C-alpha cells in the first residue's frame with residue numbers, strides 16, 4: 001500500500017478547507033493537488049473534518065493476563081477504528097505493570113501491533129496493593145518512558161502514600177492519575193449510583209461523595225506538594241465544583257471524563273443489565289449536565305474512554321457480581337460529537353483540545369496531539385459529521401462486546417485514521 | 433403475567449385472584465390426602481444460590497401437593513468463584529426440560545436476568561436486598577384473613593428497610609391492594625433516595641415509631657441483623673430496641689384489634705419482645721402455614737394449572 005496520501009478538501013480544525021499531503025510520516029501543506037506526487041492516493045475529504053489523532057489517557061488492554069477479553073493488538077485495532085493514534089494502557093493487568101520490564105513489554109507489544117502508540121501507565125504501588133511505591137523512577141527511565149502512574153481500578157487510599165507518590169514523580173515530570181473512590185464510603189460491593197433507583201432496586205450504593213472526598217483531598221495534596229495530579233473518570237457535579245475551585249487557586253490538577261458519563265444516565269441499570277455496570281457508576285441527569293458544562297468550559301480537561309473490555313462470561317452474572325466496565329474506544333468521538341458538538345456546547349477546536357492536544361500534554365507525549373501544520377507528524381483522523389450510525393456490538397474490533405451503545409444511533413463516523421502518515425483505518429478496514 | 437419477579441408484576445385483580453386461590457389451597461392442608469393433580473407431569477426446580485430452608489421447603493411442599501416433580505438444586509457460593517457464569521448455570525438447568533424455575537439469589541436482580549435467558553417460567557424466591565414477592569403475598573394473605581380487605585387499612589412496617597427484600601415487595605403489593613403504608617426506621621436504615629421514592633409511590637416514612645402505632649391496623653416487624661452493628665447503623669442493640677423494637681410498652685400503643693406480623697426469623701429481644709411474638713394477635717405461625725398455600729396458588733396460576 002502506498003505511504004503517501006493526498007487529502008483533498010478536508011475541513012481542518014481552526015483554519016477551514018485545505019488540502020493535506022501525508023508523506024514520509026509528516027504533513028505537507030500543498031496549495032493544489034497538482035503539487036502532490038503522482039502515486040499519492042487521493043482521498044476526497046469533502047465534508048470531512050480533519051483533527052489531530054486522538055489520545056486516550058485511560059485504556060484497559062487486558063494483556064498480559066486476560067487475552068481472552070482483549071489483547072494489545074485487538075485493543076489497538078479498536079483504538080485505530082475510533083480515530084486514536086495513542087493510548088495510555090492502564091497498569092491493572094496480570095501481572096501488574098509495576099516494573100520497568102513490564103512497562104517495556106507493553107510498549108513493545110504495542111509497537112508490534114503497529115496501529116497506535118501504546119504507552120504503558122505504571123502502577124503507583126506494587127501490585128496495586130496500596131502499600132509500597134512501585135519502581136516509579138525505573139519505569140520513567142526505561143525505554144517505555146512512563147510518565148503517567150495510576151493504580152486505576154483501585155484508589156490510592158493512604159493519604160501519606162499518595163503524598164509521597166506526588167512528590168516523587170516530580171523528579172521526572174510524572175503525574176499521578178487517581179481513581180477517586182473512598183473504599184469505606186463506596187466499598188468493593190458498591191455497584192450503582194446511590195440514590196432512589198439503587199434504593200428501590202436493592203443494589204449496594206456508590207455515593208458521589210465517595211469520589212468527591214478523594215478529589216478534595218488530592219487537590220490539597222497537590223497544592224501541598226506542588227505536584228501534578230490527574231483525576232480519572234470524574235463522575236459527579238460535586239467533583240466538578242471541587243475542581244473548579246482548585247483550578248481557580250492555581251493548583252496543578254487536571255481531570256478527565258468518559259464518553260459514557262457524558263451520555264448515559266443511571267436509569268440504564270434499571271433492568272439489571274450488567275453491560276451498564278461501570279466504576280464509577282452511571283449518574284443522574286444533574287451530574288451529566290454538570291460534567292458536560294465542565295468539559296465545555298475547560299474545568300474538565302480531557303475526554304478519556306476507560307475502555308474496559310470483558311469476556312462475555314465475566315458479564316453474564318447477577319448485576320452485583322458482574323465485572324465493572326464497558327467499551328469506549330470505537331465510539332468516543334461519535335459520542336462527544338453527538339452530545340457536545342451537535343448540542344452546540346463545544347466546537348471542533350475544543351474537541352481537539354479535549355481529545356488530543358491536552359491528553360498528549362498531560363501524558364508528556366511530544367509527538368502526539370500537535371496540529372496539522374507543515375512538517376508536523378502525520379497523526380490525524382478524518383471524521384464524517386453527517387453520518388449517522390447505529391452501533392452494533394458484534395461489529396467491534398475489540399475482542400469483547402460489552403458495548404453500552406449497542407443499538408443506539410450516534411451522529412458521525414470515523415472515516416480514516418493515520419499514524420505517522422500510514423493509514424491505520426481506511427475504507428472501513430483497520431490496517432497494521 | 434408470565435413470571436413472578438416482582439410484586440409489581442401483579443395488578444389488583446391478579447393479586448386478589450392469587451389470594452383467593454390460596455384460600456382454596458389452604459384447605460388442602462387440612463385434608464388427609466394432601467394432593468391435587470393440577471401440575472402432574474410438570475417439573476419445577478428450586479434453584480437456590482443462598483440457603484433458606486424455610487422458603488425452599490415451602491416451595492417444595494407447594495409443588496408436591498400440586499403433583500409437580502420438584503427438584504432442589506443448591507448452587508450456593510458465588511458462581512463467580514466457580515468460574516461458571518450465572519447464565520451458564522441456569523441455562524444448563526433449564527435445558528433439562530424444566531417448566532418452572534424458583535430462584536433464590538444473594539444478588540438483587542438475578543431472577544429478572546435469568547428470565548431473559550431461559551424459556552421456563554421464573555419465580556423470584558428472594559433476590560438480594562431487592563424483592564421477595566411470595567413473602568409479600570403470604571403477608572397480605574395472613575393479615576387480611578384476620579382484619580379483612582386491606583383497602584384503606586394502615587400497615588406500619590418497621591426495621592432494617594435498607595437491607596430488606598420483604599419491605600420492597602410488601603410496599604408494592606400493599607399499595608396495589610389499596611392499603612396505606614408507613615415505614616419506620618432510624619435514618620441510617622432508610623433506603624437511599626427514600627424521600628423521592630415515598631413521594632412517587634405514595635407511602636409515608638417516619639423515625640418516630642410511637643407516633644404511628646395508635647393508628648395502625650397491622651404492624652410488620654423486620655429482622656435486624658446483628659451484623660449491622662459493624663456498619664455503624666446504630667450504636668447498640670439496646671438503643672435499637674428502645675427506639676425501634678416492638679417492646680411491651682409499645683404494644684400498649686397498638687389498638688387492641690391490630691395484628692402483628694414478622695416474616696422471620698426473629699431476633700427475640702432485639703426487634704420484637706417475646707411477649708409481642710407470642711400474643712394472640714401475632715400472625716407469625718399463620719404466616720408460615722400460609723406460605724405453602726400462597727406458593728401453591730402462584731405455581732398453579734403461572735404453570736398453567738388454571739387452564
Ligand SMILES: [Zn+2]
Nearest residue numbers: 152153179232
Ligand atoms: Zn478507574
